[in-house]
Amino acid sequence: MESIEPEKYVISERASYLCEILEVSEKELITQGNRVSRPKIQRIPEYMAEKVEFQRYYKPQIISLGLFHRRTRQGYLYKKAWAAMYLKDTNQKVEDLYTEIFYHDEEINLLKLKPVWRNLEDYFVDKNDIIVDGCCVLQLLKKSDSSVDDLEQELKISIDKLVRVHQDLLIMDNQIPFELLRLLCQDEAMLEQCLHNFLQVHGILIELAPKLPRKKMENQEVKVAVDEEEEDPVHLLDYLRRALLMRDKHTFYKDINKKKIKRGSLHLRKYRIGTIKELKAAGIQLRKYQASNSIFPNFTNGVLELPELVVDGSTIYIFLNLVAYEMCPDFHNGFEVSSFLVFMSSLIDKPEDVKELRKAGIIINELANDKEVADLFNKMDTILVPETPLFAYIRDQIHSHFESKRSKIRMLAWMGEAYSTFFRSPWTIIALLAATLGLVLTFIQTWFAIHPKAS
Incomplete structure (x- = not known):
């Protein structure tokens, strides 16, 4: 009997410990469920990426951003050249941008890829990629409102490759934080124009494009937005999604509910x-x-x-x-x-x-x-x-x-099927008329066979 008591004690302790864990997990889940969702930049879900027919649409062809995809030599050359063009056009210095980005490190930390990554540098393999990737994207979008001939000349790239570059900007795990674009682009009007160009390239009307929230001042208290429209998009793909959900969203859902x-x-x-x-x-x-x-x-x-x-x-x-x-x-x-x-x-x-x-x-x-x-x-x-x-x-x-x-639907369906079957081409019409004529002649022949004329 003495050997059984310690076993009961151990079981009781373990059960009590498990109950505590479960209670803490339940409270944590309830707390997180009330928080405003702020998605991070992460990989394509495996069950989607493993589909062979979709794989080509989840991999960048020329330009790779962030650290998820291996960069190509040609793509990196384009990125460095476009970043240099952007710095020259906007008259900005790399040293100033480094100061701006790392000074605002805590603000961008909200978008970090994984909780174990502690700072902005972990988005990229190299510190320099932070500047290169952001400036490259801004220059590409800034010039995207030009004519086709101007684009080839200005960006030094053929149109067929440029189309693929714009497709690369759509890939979910090939995104960069939108806040980084904000810090690299000091002109708010130019940033909005870049976003409109991004939508226009992909055939989306910009008249009702979502507006960006006003840039927060350094001494302004940061409030947690209740609505996603009150805060910046997470990245370009998130901005595109918001543009597609603009039609009377709140009224529409309110009526349905x-x-x-x-x-x-x-x-x-x-x-x-x-x-x-x-x-x-x-x-x-x-x-x-x-x-x-x-x-x-x-x-x-x-x-x-x-x-x-x-x-x-x-x-x-x-x-x-x-x-x-x-x-x-x-x-x-x-x-x-x-x-x-x-x-x-x-x-x-x-x-x-x-x-x-x-x-x-x-x-x-x-x-x-x-x-x-x-x-x-x-x-x-x-x-x-x-x-x-x-x-x-x-x-x-x-x-x-x-x-x-x-x-009425049955009648319309029958008429529609009859029309598509017998009137879809001149040959089917001719065949229908021939069949009808054959039936009429057969009927006449049968009639006179049953009722012959008196001699």
Whole structure:
């Protein structure tokens, strides 16, 4: 009996210790859940980066920034040359920039990559890369509003390579802290122009671009922003995402939250809405939303409004890296971009669906043909997210429309199928007329066989 008592004591002590750990973890989780999310710059999630078909869109081709990607010799030459051009154009000295950056070290520490990295230098392999990377990006964006000929001359690079450089700036783990760009660019107006050029290069309207918060003075108390729009973007990709979520965001979500929405399963899946062909057969009209480049759709009185979307070689870079950004574990968000991709991949199945969207002015196709656009969205069809309230709301509206006009929809669907089957080309029309004529002649022959004329 004496040997059993110590064992009970050890078990009790360990159980008590585990309870304390669990209680502390619960309190920590609750505390962190109330904090404003501030994502860090980190690697592409492994389960996305390991997909063979996506790997090329997650690796820089020419310019590598930060420390995650191995720099190429040619890319580093461009970076040093553009950094030198920027310092010359803005009449700044490297010594002054070093003082400015390391003096504000504590401010930038909020964006450090990992908690174990203690200062700004850990973003980069070399101290000099801090200046080179930041100045290189600013010079590239500053000159991006020039004509094509001027860009080749000013930046000493061919246009095909320049396109790839701009695609490199979209890669999630090839970003640099936005605060670094702020410190290297003393002119606030020029910084905003650089951001507008960045959006314009990728086909995003700048009329409703998010505005930067006013630069904080040194003696001003730093307040924690309740809304992400009250603080600087984390990096360029974060700024691009904000530009895509500009359309009446707060009013839009406020209206949706008033209604009880039947959510789908929490399983990661592709929630189906229907292809464009199916929606049109159901009498649903397509219309381009005029006022913004937001990704939010709208459905009212049988009309589906979709934002204008320019599809070119950079489209897949933009969306795949925005999806990777939304999957970051420290970034609290509503998976808006991911949900939009799932929504669009449901609408687009075949080139005919792209054609209808193009005719409605919703898709501007800058690829070779409609099949390439359909293939692009079908490729991104592997992105799976839980159904969000926004798209559950749109789905429920469309299904309610189906239910209210079920008999008419069946007739329209039958007529649409008949039209596409028998009137899709002159040959099918000729075949239909020949078959009809054959049936009429057969009927006449049968009639006279049954009712012959009296002699």
